[in-house]
Amino acid sequence: MCGIFGCILKNGNAAPIIHTSLKCLEYRGYDSVGIATLNNGQVNIKKDQGKIDDVHHILNLDDLPGSVGVGHTRWATHGAPLKVNAHPHVDCSGQIVVVHNGIVENYAELKESLENLGHTFVSRTDTEVIPHLIEETQKKNPSFTFTEAVLEAVKKLAGSYALAVISANEPDKIICARNESPLVIGVGEDALYCASDLTAFLPMTNKAVMINDGELVILTSGGYEIRRIADFAVVVREPKVIDWTPEMAVKQGYPHFMLKEIHEQPATLRNTLRMQGHYLDLISTFLDRANEVFLVACGTSYHACLAASYMFSKLAFLPSYPVYASEFVEQHGKSVNIDSTILAVSQSGETADMLGAVTCSQQRAATILGLTNAIGSTLTRVSRVYIGQQSGPEIGVAATKTFTSQLSVLAQLAFRLSNKRGKISQDEMDYLAEKMEHLPQTVEAIILTQEEKVKQLAKKYRDAKIFFFLGRGINTATAYEGRLKLMEIAYVPSIAFPAGESKHGPISLIEPGFPVIFICPKDGVTHKTLIGNIMEMKARGASIISIIEEGDEEVKALSDDYVEVPKGIPEVLSPIPFVIPLQLFAYYMALEKGVNPDMPRNLAKSVTVK
Numbered sequence: 001m002c003g004i005f006g007c008i009l010k011n012g013n014a015a016p017i018i019h020t021s022l023k024c025l026e027y028r029g030y031d032s033v034g035i036a037t038l039n040n041g042q043v044n045i046k047k048d049q050g051k052i053d054d055v056h057h058i059l060n061l062d063d064l065p066g067s068v069g070v071g072h073t074r075w076a077t078h079g080a081p082l083k084v085n086a087h088p089h090v091d092c093s094g095q096i097v098v099v100h101n102g103i104v105e106n107y108a109e110l111k112e113s114l115e116n117l118g119h120t121f122v123s124r125t126d127t128e129v130i131p132h133l134i135e136e137t138q139k140k141n142p143s144f145t146f147t148e149a150v151l152e153a154v155k156k157l158a159g160s161y162a163l164a165v166i167s168a169n170e171p172d173k174i175i176c177a178r179n180e181s182p183l184v185i186g187v188g189e190d191a192l193y194c195a196s197d198l199t200a201f202l203p204m205t206n207k208a209v210m211i212n213d214g215e216l217v218i219l220t221s222g223g224y225e226i227r228r229i230a231d232f233a234v235v236v237r238e239p240k241v242i243d244w245t246p247e248m249a250v251k252q253g254y255p256h257f258m259l260k261e262i263h264e265q266p267a268t269l270r271n272t273l274r275m276q277g278h279y280l281d282l283i284s285t286f287l288d289r290a291n292e293v294f295l296v297a298c299g300t301s302y303h304a305c306l307a308a309s310y311m312f313s314k315l316a317f318l319p320s321y322p323v324y325a326s327e328f329v330e331q332h333g334k335s336v337n338i339d340s341t342i343l344a345v346s347q348s349g350e351t352a353d354m355l356g357a358v359t360c361s362q363q364r365a366a367t368i369l370g371l372t373n374a375i376g377s378t379l380t381r382v383s384r385v386y387i388g389q390q391s392g393p394e395i396g397v398a399a400t401k402t403f404t405s406q407l408s409v410l411a412q413l414a415f416r417l418s419n420k421r422g423k424i425s426q427d428e429m430d431y432l433a434e435k436m437e438h439l440p441q442t443v444e445a446i447i448l449t450q451e452e453k454v455k456q457l458a459k460k461y462r463d464a465k466i467f468f469f470l471g472r473g474i475n476t477a478t479a480y481e482g483r484l485k486l487m488e489i490a491y492v493p494s495i496a497f498p499a500g501e502s503k504h505g506p507i508s509l510i511e512p513g514f515p516v517i518f519i520c521p522k523d524g525v526t527h528k529t530l531i532g533n534i535m536e537m538k539a540r541g542a543s544i545i546s547i548i549e550e551g552d553e554e555v556k557a558l559s560d561d562y563v564e565v566p567k568g569i570p571e572v573l574s575p576i577p578f579v580i581p582l583q584l585f586a587y588y589m590a591l592e593k594g595v596n597p598d599m600p601r602n603l604a605k606s607v608t609v610k
């Protein structure tokens with residue numbers, strides 16, 4: 001999730017405005033920053049790795065001539081957070097300049113064919129193919145205008161993009177295009193802007209034009225023109241006056257980052273489906289060859305590991321051991337060895353307990369693999385192979401979108417492993433792959449149809465002193481995660497167990513009205529047994545709140561309250577949709593309690609002490 005910005009001014013220098021606007025977008029990523037301007041047929045670029053203030057301190061980002069320019073603040077996805085990978089990126093001639101937010105899925109194929117045509121690449125980014133593609137299009141079609149060349153080039157891109165392109169040959173315009181990454185145009189008195197979001201230009205103008213997927217925009221000092229990419233048809237759209245404060249704009253109108261991030265999950269899940277297959281393959285090869293596999297993490301990331309141990313076992317027949325990172329050294333420090341493989345999962349890539357487990361394993365010559373949201377973090381530096389989970393920055397302290405992204409990546413690893421090991425029929429794999437592709441829509445539907453219901457549930461149960469979360473099989477992990485969210489965000493003491501364990505002790509807590517949340521997917525063999533567990537609780541007067549599949553009349557009839565997710569979700573993928581109502585429940589319970597869900601007391605986003 002990077003931030004892009006561009007502006008065309010009637011008078012004055014663009015660079016200081018781009019610099020200030022990028023600061024407003026820094027929450028979208030801060031691995032590197034870059035600005036390019038056009039002046040007298042010359043492209044001027046300053047860029048480097050690091051936060052905007054640090055780079056500005058060394059390079060003086062304001063000191064670039066010209067009234068037209070673009071800028072970028074980066075959240076690394078392809079390529080480490082180094083200067084060479086910082087945007088803007090240029091073509092061979094250095095005349096065509098691109099900033100981009102998104103993931104070009106087919107960049108490897110495009111890069112190969114462009115290299116065969118003589119193009120030279122300097123970075124490891126997917127973005128760099130775009131200026132070269134535009135250059136190549138112009139070379140092949142000398143009569144094309146700059147706009148036509150950009151249009152033809154973007155038609156060849158698969159994946160997501162919001163991009164802004166400038167060219168020294170037509171220095172009076174910026175061309176932007178959008179597919180599945182946000183893009184908005186700002187219309188000022190003496191300037192036009194394009195940006196990843198409103199925050200960037202709200203101090204200058206509150207007149208905005210939202211751009212839709214499949215649209216291209218030509219900005220000149222005289223105005224903006226929107227065209228459909230597919231057929232170049234003109235789209236007429238007037239600017240709207242936005243009455244958001246800058247703070248509301250950063251949260252895109254949501255009252256809290258946590259809610260914004262819960263709502264972002266359809267998009268972040270879509271991003272995980274664009275993972276680089278090469279890295280998934282590499283990691284699954286290491287897992288396949290390992291003698292013993294430990295899945296090591298803390299908190300929410302540990303819950304993802306727990307779910308992954310079921311996925312690996314069920315789909316690939318690979319035994320793996322999820323371990324709390326804080327316990328790893330005590331539990332396995334003496335036995336971990338050259339034949340062990342550690343898959344460390346960490347959103348931040350900096351959690352001290354996780355790094356402690358990794359260091360211990362490294363000293364004993366184990367193989368370290370990483371899954372993280374922070375490319376360039378310590379975990380990426382110590383891993384033999386790592387994979388970025390592509391969630392974009394998560395600002396709310398509670399992990400939400402990063403949890404479902406981790407689950408999605410781990411499920412894809414399980415699919416690859418399964419393929420390698422030939423344990424599952426092709427038909428079943430195809431079925432699972434199709435369901436996986438559909439998950440973003442499933443999650444979208446849950447948020448759309450169930451949020452209000454969950455909100456009402458929070459009102460109903462706001463005074464409950466304690467909650468029980470129960471699930472079976474892979475959804476033990478979902479129950480743990482639901483409990484953690486409710487405790488950390490709304491400060492409601494909660495207990496979670498595998499449902500089968502509840503009768504071995506915890507059930508003694510139950511008295512009339514005690515709320516018990518059951519996670520009840522329909523697929524798999526756990527459904528029937530879970531009904532037995534619901535009966536046990538109900539017989540003792542518990543209030544049953546169930547998360548069920550649409551049309552699960554049996555569980556519905558036993559429940560005091562229920563939340564529904566769409567039908568037909570395979571068991572191994574079920575934690576992804578089933579956790580969504582639990583995230584929303586924690587959020588609305590926090591609001592009921594009058595506490596700020598973005599900043600729970602005593603917690604930090606990245607726990608760098610043991």
Ligand code: F6R
Binds near residue numbers: 397484
């Ligand atoms: C819970 C939460 C924490 C983190 C844990 C690990 O909402 O965010 O439990 O999951 O501190 O952090 P990472 O994944 O950064 O290692």
